Amino acid sequence: MDGGAKAKDSSLDPHAVRRFLADNPEFLRADPSLLEELGLRPDAANIIDFGPAALARVHEAHRRENAARKHLEATARANFAAQAQTHGAVVDMLDARNHADLARRVDELAQLRFGLVAGVVALEGPERTPAGWRALVEGQIDMIIGHDRVALMGFEPVALGLFGERAPQVRSMAMVRMAIWEPSREGLLAFGSSDEHGFTEDMGVELVAFLARVVERTAERWPVL
Structure with a gap:
């Protein structure tokens, strides 16, 4: 008690x-x-x-507030710039004249617009693969990004072969499935970055998926000859 x-x-x-x-x-x-x-x-x-200690606490709180505000502003600017570059990339792809030109434009916009190592369009199947596209065997996309996944952000060693001679420079990747023509064939749009933090698992895939849809619709203009 x-x-x-x-x-x-x-x-x-x-x-x-x-x-x-x-x-x-x-x-x-x-x-x-x-x-x-x-x-x-x-x-x-x-x-x-x-006193000095109290003033120091006020100053530190103000510094943290400024840092948070600057971070939000920088993120907003980066998102706006990425969207603007994506819209420009769409216009470039829509101007493609054939499958080979489309693949070339994807690679060029990856390097020139987004500062990446490479952009690749790949297609599965035993049938003919368009010029400039990477040929994949059936089921290879499942092996690269997983059977139940539509997209992958990060680093996947088995995907390095997509980037050919530039593979040693790739440290992270963004990849999205595609379905092209009717009956559909499995395809893959892939971007490689030299920065290991360029694409990470916690990033959203919306912009890359949007570009993949544009590639699908553009590629369907022409038959595979």
Whole structure:
């Protein structure tokens, strides 16, 4: 019982502490060491003023707020720039004259618009593969990105072969399935980055998937000859 009573007595009521300090202002002013711990100091007029520690805390809070705001602004600018480049890439692809030209444009926009190592269009099946496209055996896309996955962001060693002689430069990838023609053939749009953080698993795939849909529709203009 005594131990419980002592524990109860030792707990402080914030309202009681406030009333005590209001009724006894000299308690703080007469204790310099306590004022220093609280980051306060009495000025010449005997008024409590902010001390260096308190000012430092305010400055740090302001610095964090500025850093968070700048991060949000930078993210917004990057997203806007990516969308603008994607829209430009769509116009470039729609101007393609044939399958080979479409594959060339995908590779060029990857390098020139997005600063990537390569952009690749690949197609599965024993049937003929358009010029400039990577030929894959049936089931190879499942091996690369997984049977139940539509897209993959990150690094997948088995996908390096897609990038040919530029494979040693690739440190991360963005890949999206495609279905082209009727009956459909499995395809893959792949981009390779030299930055291991260029494409990561936590990134959204919306823009890359949008480009894949554009490649699908554009490729269906022409039969595979």
